[in-house]
Amino acid sequence: MGIFRKLIPPPEWRLPVIILMGAMTGLTLYALIESKAVSYLSDNPKTCVNCHVMTPQYVTWQKSSHREWASCNDCHVPQDNVLKKYLFKAKDGLYHASVFTTRGEPEVIRMREASVEVVQNNCIRCHEDQVTDAKLSASVEDHFENRTSRKCWECHQEVPHGSVHSLSSVKYYGKIPEEHQETVPEWLSKYLKEFDNKKEK
Structure with a gap:
């Protein structure tokens, strides 16, 4: 009980503290709602x-063979246990949010080292039968461990995102399909309309 008494501010500070806590709570709730934080679960x-910077990746995934079998999380988040999955999502999400908020995203988005390892492990998890040769595993030493010495996308570069790797090279530039319009921010839609109008003149 003594600890709680120490946390209670003196009478002259109570009103400012209540106002400050209310403002912080309101701003936190606003940020959670505006960022659609619950959707990340x-x-x-x-x-x-x-x-919006992920629109090229989303649209190209929509056109890929993986769309029927794997969501973004199936490839980009660890799948070996639930705790690891959500810890990785939280860590990666905070990094992405900070980069996006500060407008520091690069023109060409590349995976960080931790993400490279996760994606490689998920490729193997789904395609283990294709990358393990029973004959070689019986006769070649460490075949099972060395079968992934190269990254899968060194050969399969266009799976599942095609050749689009930059924010300005979206294959559907100016003609983003109707079903994906909700992923386009208002300022970009306005810019694209103005761009189309200039082209017509």
């Missing part, structure tokens, strides 16, 4: 386009 791929 799901596996819905549309969550990834809450940040």
Whole structure:
């Protein structure tokens, strides 16, 4: 009980503290609602386009063979246990949010080292039968461990995101399909309309 008494501010500070705590609570709730924070707990791929910079990746995934079998989280988040999955999502999400908020995203988005390892492990998890040769594993030493010495995308570069790797090279530039319009921010839609109008003149 003595600890709680120490936390209670003196009478002359109570009103400012209550106002400050109310403001902080309001700002926190606003940030959570505006960032659609709850959506990040799901596996819905549309969550990834809450940040418009991921629109090229989302649209190219939509056109890929992986769309029927794997969501963004199936490839980009660890799948070996739930705790690790959400810890990775939180850590990666905070990094992405800070980069996006400060407008520090690069023109060409590349995976960080931790993400490279996760994606490689998930490729193997789904395609283990294709990368393990029973004959070689019986006769070649360490075949099972060395079968992934190269990254899968060194050969399979266009799976599942095609050749689009930069924010300014979206294949559907100016003609983003109707079903994906909700992923395009208002300022970009306005810019694209103005751009189309200038082209017509």
